[in-house]
Amino acid sequence: MNRNKKSSGEITGLIEENLYDLYRFAAIQGGLKTGDFNNFSWVNAYPACWPNYIFNTNFKSNTSNEIITDANDLITQKIVPPFWITLSDINSQSFQKQLTVFNFRQVMQWPGMAIGLDNLQDVPLIQGLDIRVIDDAESLKEWIKITEICLFNGKHQNQDMFANMMRNKKTRFVLGYCKGIPVATLLSYINNGIAGYFMVSTMPEFRNKGISKSIVHKGLSIAREEGCRLGTLQANEMSKNLYLSFGFKEYCTFDIYWKMNI
Amino acid sequence: MTKEHSLSSVQEIFKTVFKNKDLNINYSTSMKDIDDWDSLTHVIIIDSVEKQFNFKFELRDMLTIETVDDICNKIVEKSKV
Numbered sequence: 001m002n003r004n005k006k007s008s009g010e011i012t013g014l015i016e017e018n019l020y021d022l023y024r025f026a027a028i029q030g031g032l033k034t035g036d037f038n039n040f041s042w043v044n045a046y047p048a049c050w051p052n053y054i055f056n057t058n059f060k061s062n063t064s065n066e067i068i069t070d071a072n073d074l075i076t077q078k079i080v081p082p083f084w085i086t087l088s089d090i091n092s093q094s095f096q097k098q099l100t101v102f103n104f105r106q107v108m109q110w111p112g113m114a115i116g117l118d119n120l121q122d123v124p125l126i127q128g129l130d131i132r133v134i135d136d137a138e139s140l141k142e143w144i145k146i147t148e149i150c151l152f153n154g155k156h157q158n159q160d161m162f163a164n165m166m167r168n169k170k171t172r173f174v175l176g177y178c179k180g181i182p183v184a185t186l187l188s189y190i191n192n193g194i195a196g197y198f199m200v201s202t203m204p205e206f207r208n209k210g211i212s213k214s215i216v217h218k219g220l221s222i223a224r225e226e227g228c229r230l231g232t233l234q235a236n237e238m239s240k241n242l243y244l245s246f247g248f249k250e251y252c253t254f255d256i257y258w259k260m261n262i
Numbered sequence: 263m264t265k266e267h268s269l270s271s272v273q274e275i276f277k278t279v280f281k282n283k284d285l286n287i288n289y290s291t292s293m294k295d296i297d298d299w300d301s302l303t304h305v306i307i308i309d310s311v312e313k314q315f316n317f318k319f320e321l322r323d324m325l326t327i328e329t330v331d332d333i334c335n336k337i338v339e340k341s342k343v
Contacts, residue, residue, distance in 0.1 A: 106321055107305045153300035237325060258302070260309060 012252040015112040015232040016087055018196035019254075022189045023051045025170065030161025033079070039067040042080045048158035052081035053256075059091045064098035072102055075259055082259035087112075087252055096255060104257040110234035112252035113243050117195075117224040117231055121247070123217045126210055130177040131184075131218045140166055142182040143175050150185075150201035172222055176202070176215045184211045188219045195223030197233040212242055220246070263315075263341035268334040275310045276330075279303060289331035307333070315340065 006014075023043045027034035032051075033044040041056040054071055074080035084104060086092045096106075134140060144157050165171045170191060176184030183206040187199040197219055202211050220231050234254055235243050244250075269289065277285050280298055293299045299307075308324050311333060317340040319327075327333055 105305065105309070107324075108301070109321065109325070154297070155300075258305060260305065 008251055011114050011230070011232075012087070012089075012112065014194050014230060015114055015196075015234075015251060018189065018191060018194045018232050019085075019112075019234060020056045021191050022196060022198065023053060023055060025168075025189065025191075026051055026161060026165065029164035029168065030158050032158075032161070035080070037070070040071060042071075042074075044079070044081050045158055045161070046078075046081065047156065048161070049152045049155040050157060052083055054080060054084040057084075057086055057092070057095065059095050064095040067095070068098055068102045068104075072259070084257040084259075086255050086257070088255045089252065092255075096257070099257050102259070103261060104259045106255055107258045108236070108256040110236060110254040110256070111240050111250045112232070112254055113235055113240070113248040113250050114230055114232045115220070115243075115246060115248040117220060117229055119247075120217075120220055120224055123213050124210065126214055128179045129211060129214055130180075131215055132175055132177070133222065134173050134175045135166060137163065139175055139182070140173060143173055143185050146175075146182060146185050146203060147199050147201055150203060151199060172219065174215055174219055174222075176211055178206055178209075178211065184215050186215045186219045188223060190223060190226065190228060193228055193230070195219070195226075195228040195231045197231060200233075200239065212239075213245070216242070216246065263338055265334050265338050268337040268341075269330065271314060272311065272330055272333055272337070275307060275314065279306050279310060287330050289329065289334065291330040292328050311337065 020041065024034065026032065027043045030045065035042050039058045040054050042054045043051050045052050057067065071080060075082050084099065086096060134143060140162060144159060144162055148154055148157055166173050170189060172188040174186040174188065175182050184202040185199055186197060189196045189198065197216065200212060200216060223231055233243065233248070273287050276287050277283050280296065293304070308319050312318055315337055319336065323336060327336070
């Protein structure tokens with residue numbers, strides 16, 4: 001697959017597909033509550049903190065009012081989590097306006113980015129940094145602990161879900177060690193030749209040393225060796241520049257809405 | 263609205279949001295200083311400030327606010343409009 005032959009719209013579709021497939025995959029691996037309706041899908045990992053989203057909204061089938069009313073009922077009953085991910089494009093504009101009418105508030109924005117893996121450039125080696133794909137329970141515990149601290153403010157993750165995910169060949173759990181201490185994480189999810197990257201994190205005292213760049217490069221290299229041609233991810237304002245420096249390009253934006261007062 | 267007045271009001275908001283009547287903040291207080299100040303409580307704080315002072319933060323401002331000082335500066339800025 002040559003990225004250059006794919007349109008921007010097609011790449012956006014691939015970014016979206018990998019993200020939503022990951023949520024469904026995590027739901028299966030974790031035995032999470034999940035649902036697929038005509039108009040949207042959802043996954044509920046509560047009491048764990050991830051993944052908890054409504055996603056894959058079909059803007060064309062029903063009116064925004066009906067879609068949101070359906071979801072609202074399920075949110076009120078605490079069946080469905082109160083976080084809604086929507087791709088920010090022309091199809092979703094009126095839907096997003098309706099979300100605010102229903103007291104959803106936009107709380108985050110993720111640039112959707114992608115990179116062709118054909119011309120991946122090397123990054124400088126960092127002395128003392130060892131990056132490994134992990135496959136044992138002890139290493140996974142360290143991986144989960146780092147993500148809980150760095151990405152979820154200490155909130156609990158579903159350990160069994162991640163253990164099952166790690167055993168599945170679709171995922172690679174990558175752990176970065178600095179002089180033997182586990183300090184950085186990455187999760188790659190490979191589906192249909194596309195490698196999605198998630199849970200990139202570095203412990204606070206080890207940041208600004210190029211560790212994230214090295215761990216992302218490792219993830220990209222592994223995917224290329226396994227025959228993938230495209231890497232995708234959702235960034236944030238802080239990490240976007242890191243990914244741009246790799247050659248990732250921004251193709252779309254995901255808006256996250258939260259129904260605050262249920 | 264002076265910055266000192268805004269700090270006093272923001273302090274009360276923080277006490278309510280974090281359910282801690284003994285919580286003390288200053289201009290340099292940030293997410294690193296309060297355990298439960300995460301991305302969701304951040305939104306609750308923003309929402310409370312908006313209701314108290316009757317203005318709306320732009321998403322960009324909400325995402326780039328890191329300290330109490332940032333919040334107070336925005337309150338003072340919006341009170342001049």
